[in-house]
Amino acid sequence: MHALTEAAIRRSMVNCSRSEAAALTPPRDLAELDWASLDVLGWRDAKAELRGYLVHERDGDPIGIALRAADTKMSSRRSAMCLLCHSVQSAADVSLFTARRVGAAGRNGNTVGTYICADLDCASRVTAVPPSALHLDEELQALAVEEQVVGLHKRLQAFTADVTRR
Numbered sequence: 001m002h003a004l005t006e007a008a009i010r011r012s013m014v015n016c017s018r019s020e021a022a023a024l025t026p027p028r029d030l031a032e033l034d035w036a037s038l039d040v041l042g043w044r045d046a047k048a049e050l051r052g053y054l055v056h057e058r059d060g061d062p063i064g065i066a067l068r069a070a071d072t073k074m075s076s077r078r079s080a081m082c083l084l085c086h087s088v089q090s091a092a093d094v095s096l097f098t099a100r101r102v103g104a105a106g107r108n109g110n111t112v113g114t115y116i117c118a119d120l121d122c123a124s125r126v127t128a129v130p131p132s133a134l135h136l137d138e139e140l141q142a143l144a145v146e147e148q149v150v151g152l153h154k155r156l157q158a159f160t161a162d163v164t165r166r
């Protein structure tokens with residue numbers, strides 16, 4: 001994705017009020033991020049424990065979604081899958097997030113919920129070679145990574161479409 005400033009991140013938010021967007025805590029070290037390799041910028045709000053954000057690009061424009069994490073954690077003895085990046089990890093590292101829908105639906109309390117990596121760092125997980133491909137040669141490993149990236153992109157677009165459907 002293209003590099004974003006703090007102001008651009010705040011402007012990109014589609015499902016929260018202007019004052020909420022103004023109050024959000026952007027990720028640290030924005031200038032040092034390797035934007036070109038990022039498919040989505042996801043982070044938890046350092047000052048508001050249950051809040052998190054996903055910013056990605058739709059038709060070339062940044063689009064940000066504000067999320068709220070469930071305040072209960074799942075058990076670390078079980079495993080769970082992030083429904084955006086499809087990585088499987090300890091259930092304690094996956095959280096149920098809800099996003100308020102845009103427009104009248106959102107004002108009426110309508111939300112979209114899904115399970116996502118608790119740290120919202122799906123972008124870095126999809127660039128790692130999946131365990132199922134570790135025994136394959138380099139070319140096939142690259143293909144497996146590419147499939148993960150494409151999958152994340154597709155599911156993120158679908159989630160965004162749900163949140164922004166009027």
Ligand SMILES: [Zn+2]
Pocket residue numbers: 082083084085086087116117121122125
């Ligand atoms: Zn994930």
